[in-house]
Amino acid sequence: MSQANAFPVTAEQIEAVLRAALEPESLQVVDDSLAHAGHAGSSGASSGTHFTVQVKARCFNGLSHVQRHRLVYDALRNLIAQGIHALAIKAEPV
Numbered sequence: 001m002s003q004a005n006a007f008p009v010t011a012e013q014i015e016a017v018l019r020a021a022l023e024p025e026s027l028q029v030v031d032d033s034l035a036h037a038g039h040a041g042s043s044g045a046s047s048g049t050h051f052t053v054q055v056k057a058r059c060f061n062g063l064s065h066v067q068r069h070r071l072v073y074d075a076l077r078n079l080i081a082q083g084i085h086a087l088a089i090k091a092e093p094v
Contacts, residue, residue, distance in 0.1 A: 008033075008048020009079050021075035024057040025094050032088070049085040060093040068093075 011029040018027055032050040053072060060068045068091035076084070 007082075009051075009082050009084055010048065011051065013079060014051060014053065014076060017075055017079060018053070018055060018072065022055060022057045022059055022071065024055045026054075026056045028052075028054045048083055050088075051084065051086070052088040052090075054090045056092045056094055058094045060091055063093070065091075 011031045014029045015027060018024065018029070030052045031047050032052055033047045035050070055072065059071065063071070069089050072087070072089050072091055073080070076087070080087075
């Protein structure tokens, strides 16, 4: 499990990384951390730990659900190590 970082990950950082890596047609990133405060595994931080990602990209065309999610996780690997505890991902082809 990652330790909380003094500089929590932001939705804007996630969006920038995914835009560069996936060149999406559409992308929405929401920080849901506050809604998870007090849950098991939560660091107690009000931001930077739980995110919802909705992304639609051509690079997902022809890929399985698992392969699309793997592309998202691979793109975000460095940010995950900085304290992201959970990602809810909806990754769709164009």
